[in-house]
Amino acid sequence: MSCSYIKAYKGEFLDCTQTVNDCMCYTDRDEFEEAVADSLADGDYTDEEFDALVKKTVAEYDPYWKPCIILNVDN
Template sequence: MTNDERRPTGLLHSADELRQLIRENPTLPLIVFAGEEANSGDYSYMSCSYVKAYKGEYLDCSQSVNDCMCFTDRDEFEEAVADSLADRNCTDEEFDALVKKEMAEYDPYWKPCIILNVDN
């Protein structure tokens, strides 16, 4: 075995943060997001060198604002809503009211959860 082979891989991560989140929030569901570098496509499974856990919220419904996105940030979602309504011919006040109305329709679908982000 060479000295390089004896070096740790960096793939083992402390579970302290995730464990604490689960202890403090035992009823919250878990959602996992894998970044675009999480799997090169060469193998069925790959380990991830980046792991981050935090309490957040997830928009748990199908939406046509940007159906390619999973939203975990209300401000980001509001920007996407505004962008999707940008072609409307109305005053600034009418536009703001329209965005606010659209956002309110999604309020019941924001669910608290533990978010686990993994990537390489």
């Protein structure tokens, strides 16, 4: 097999079981925060309450972000 695109970079991934989207391996904190916000969007919160809840939920996962080398390839 040969690959027409290869990219390697130092990054991080969320190394834990999470309930936001259990089919996703998160390698971007902003993307994870957006997914958390989407998963909590059904609640009846003020903007301030919602922002605080998203920040609190994201912060609970902070210890589980692990450094790694991310390799993206296609074929």
